[in-house]
Amino acid sequence: MRKVLSILLLAALVAFCRQGLYAAEGKAFCVYTDNRSPDNHYIPSGWMGDTGDISMDDKYMGEPHAGSTCIKFVYTARRSGGQGWAGVYWQNPANNWGSKKGGFDLTGLNKLTFWARGEKGGEIIDKFCVGGIKGTYPDTTEVSIGPLELTSTWQQYTINLAGKDLSYIVGGFCWVANADYNLEGLTFYLDDVRFDADATLKPEAKKAAAMPFYIYADKGGMVNHFIPAGWMGDYNDLKINLGSDENPYFGETCIRIAYSNEATNGARWAGIYWQNPANNWGSIDAGYDLSQAKKLTFWAHGEKGGERIEEFKVGGIMGDFSDSDTAAIGPVVLEKDWKKYEIDLSGKDMSFIIGGFCFSTNLDVNPDGATFYLDEVRYE
């Protein structure tokens, strides 16, 4: 009996130790509370994309959520580096992109919460995330939420980390925004960013998305899903305006895509994938469960008529995490007037889709380039 009790005691002790330091002490693990707070961990050193478009004040004193300061970010969306997006990672140690050992073992904690507000309200952040830094010493997980539309008053947001491996996290927190959703740029504020242990929290199950499920309805609408971030081929020859007011089919705006005939990157073809999250080529377990979708429909027209798109496609991204299926139509010769197109999804497995929509075309069939418009892109 004594032996059994000893074993049970040992097992309990092992289980207790595996909960990790922070949970064992019942403490929060703070990323930011106030400027220069000894409780802060991680450094907002990982500036990405158009870094020249970002400015940060981490001791901003105007209306913090709590304490005496919060962090103010201004993103001008001027595309100073030609990327069209920008973001910041909180790293440990500073500037660690996975090339050296660092990070924290956050085992036992299961959520990150933060408070955020926009200067005006309506600012769109592509994603807030935990982890995701690659390299020789990569993070053990990546979890993100977004896109999110901020309000002008403080709101608390939660990233559910239940069931995730948090044993090595270099990138403690991150935000990313893009110029297409924020044509005029944005100003937003963050405060009280912290990891906690929440015994009531369960791992998040992916739910089948309800239909219709929009990829694009109107500019900046929160109803939109997927980000047109997967630029391919001669990507420098593409320009996309997600807020074109040139004769939208429905609503106030449509998408205008201009493809010039310069073959800047030497590929002679180009295309864009709408991804979740942005730039996910199958490296992140994200995407949507679109198994209720029977078809994808969209409206399109060419500027002159006669523009040829080789393929409109859904799914088909293959990586460490791959789209569960793919379907396509094409070639399509666009007309000058709006016309509805449909990709039939019957018999397809749409339960895991990272690449929500895609087009590709080339210079052989568009020697002078092509300008075309898309609107009301949605799963039904």
Add this chain to the structure above:
Amino acid sequence: MSHFCRTQTIGLRMRRFLGIVLLVGIFVATAGMGPALRGKVYIKTLEGRHYQLIADGRPYVVKGVCYNPVPIGQTHDYDFWNDPKEPWLLDGALMQKMGVNTVRFYQPGDDLEATKRVVRALYEKFGIRTMMGHWLGFWNYPAPFYDDPAFRQKVKDDVLAMVKALKDEEGILFWCLGNENNLSFGGNINPWSSERIDRMEDPRRCLLARAEVYYAFVNDIAKAIHKVDPDHPVAMGNGETVCLDVAREHAPDVDILGVIMYRGKTFGNIFASLRSTYDKPLVFVEFGADAYNAVTQEEDEDMQAFFLKSQWSEILANVAGKTEGEGNCLGGAAFEWTDEWWKHDEGAAALRHDTASNWSNSAYYMDIKAERNMNMNEEWFGIVRLSEEKESGVDKRTPRKAYYEIRELWKGESI
């Protein structure tokens, strides 16, 4: 002797007796097979629409490699069938040790007698069967004119000559018509058309018209082969799943769908999705991964082994009888057995193992961040690497990590 020991001894005797009975049974069954079954290959449909390839009366999972033994310094037109150094003897022995039971040739040699000798040697010496292909004139210059009856007849005659010459070889497993010829429908490679098709103007209608013409042509050849050689199934080598809905209508007499697919770690949903597009037994006639990392600019055996192992695992999970899969896969032939040094740049460059990439494929994500995303190195797909050092007169073969990993995977499978 204790009761326990006696039981053991009786058990041992019983097992020996049963073993002898089993051996006699196998002998009788084999002897009784006769010419009608020997060499006959066919598809059996099992419960739940599982498809099984049967060869010589036994279930057969294709554990294959694409085989094109072009020596260093030679190019695509090298007649390896008449290579006096007989590289297939060295390769056959290595393949046998790995567990390879099938090779895929893309086309027989002009010398069908020489082709026959190679097929026979591989089978008789190593038990390796042949999936014999035919390009169907796809690389003819100028472009293939599948809408031209005279062109079709010429190609058909050539295929039937191949079948007649080789059908009685016991080593023949099945025929494989074409290799990604369907990718020409949209004009991306080897574009072809006709006045009739061009008059349709709408590119989508033109594409579908080409698909109809081509698949009907393949079907016509399949039917002709069945008449000449009822003992071997006919496969069609299709690039990805492009236009298979058209094939369903126009190529119903093809027995096996051969797919060429490079999707990285996984084949995705193809096993299930074929049920609603082209419900035929599936064999991957080309798939794989290269062993050169375009980012680090170094040979990367781990990367190749990772992808190949993952791909083979999916194939084996979807063969007949496996409860976790669709049961519609017959196996596959990985691309390819040896590196081919001529593929990036022919001529003098065939003496050099080029490290330049020929194409880009983001599904092979480990080196997709190479310059211009060019990460696929066509000269580095070999499961064995070639070197200029000679062994039995041919370029020395050195198995890469994938050779051993797949060998172990196959060993662990009850197939």
